[in-house]
Amino acid sequence: MDYKFDLFIACSGYETRARYLVEVLGSKIIAGRKYCIQFSNYKDRESRHMNDQTFSDFGFETGEYSGNESRFIFSILEELLQKVERNTLNILVDYSSMTRVWYASILQFFKYKVIEGLEVNIFFSYSSSKFVIPPKATIYNRYVGPIDGFYTITIPNKPTALIVGLGYIQSRAYGLAEFFDVDPYIFIADSSSNVEYFKEVMEKNDELIRVTKESNIFKYPLDNLLFTETLLYSLARDLRSDYRVVLAPCGPKPFTLLCLIIGQRLSGIDVWRISAGEDDVPVDKVASGYLNILQLVLR
Secondary structure (H helix, E strand, C coil): CCCCEEEEEEECCHHHHHHHHHHEEEEEHEEEEEEEEEEEECCCCCCHHHHHHHHHHCEEEEEEEEECCCCCHHHHHHHHCCCCCCCEEEEEECCCCCCCHHHHHHHHHHHHCCCCCEEEEEEEEEEEECCCCCCCCCCCEEEEEEEECCCCCCCCCCCEEEEECCCCCCCHEEEEEHCCCCEEEEECCCCCHHHHHHHHHHCCHHHHHHCCCHEEEEEECCHHHHHHHHHHHHHHHCCCCCCCEEEEEEEHHHHHHHHHHHHHHHHCEEEEEEEEECCCCCCCCCCEEEEEEEEEEEE
8 A cells, every 4th residue: 555645754863763664664655755854963873874875765855954943844845835736735744853843843834824725634653762761961951932833922911821741851841840930730641652761751750740739640642642632632722711821842752743733723822842952962762663643634
C-alpha cells in the first residue's frame, strides 16, 4: 500500500530517530514534494551524516536553518498552495526531531491562511525513542515566553491558570510555577508507554508534584493522543472564562503538539516555549520502533 501526499516535511539533526520513518516507510510514501530541514549546527556528528545521506537517497530537497527560524516554512507552504489544483491538500510532517518553532510554524501558517473550499489534512508523525538518561549538566533556559502566533496581545485582566506538561529536565516546570506564582495544573505521561521515562519525570518533578493538589494532576496515555487532546481541551476551555490560560509544554513532543492544536482551536489561549535553544545539551535518541500519527483536518 502506498501513501500519497502533496508535501512531506522531515528534518535532519543529531538524533538517529530523525530518519526512522523514511527508513521504514520511505519507499511507500509518494509525495509531490519532499523537503528535509537540516539543523545548522551539530553537523560533525556521525548520526547527522547518516541522516543527511538517507534523506538524499530518498530524493529530499534540503536546506539548513537555525532551530529558531520559521519564515522559510511559510515560503514552502505558500509555494504549495499556489500549485494546488484540487480541493484537498495532504501534508505529512515528521516532527520527531523538530524544534517547537518549526512544527508550530506549520500550524501558525494555516491558522491565518484560510482558503475557501480547501480541506487541509496534516498528518503529524512521531517516532518515539528508547529511554535515554537525561543530561546531568545544568541547562539554563534561553527562551521563556509565548510562541509566535500562539498568544493574545492584551492587558491581562484575569488571573492566570497555568497548565504544564512535565518533562524530565529538572526544575523547568517548577520554575514556571514560581514565575507565574500560581498553583498549576500538571499533565504527566503515564507509565503505559515507557516506564523508565515515567519514573524519571516523577523523580525530576518531585518537588512540584508534592505541592500540587491531587485534583490538579492529570496522567495521560502518550499512545492515545485523541483521549489526551479531549482531556486537555476540556480543561483549557472550562478555565478560559475566568482565567488567562497558559499552556506550557515541557515535554514530551506529542503533548507540545496537542497544546499548539488547542491554542489554534481556542481563542485567548497562550502557548509558551521553555527551552535552552541552541545551548541545549545534545542527546542522541534512537527510535523505539513505535510510530504515533495524528491527523489534523483543517477546513
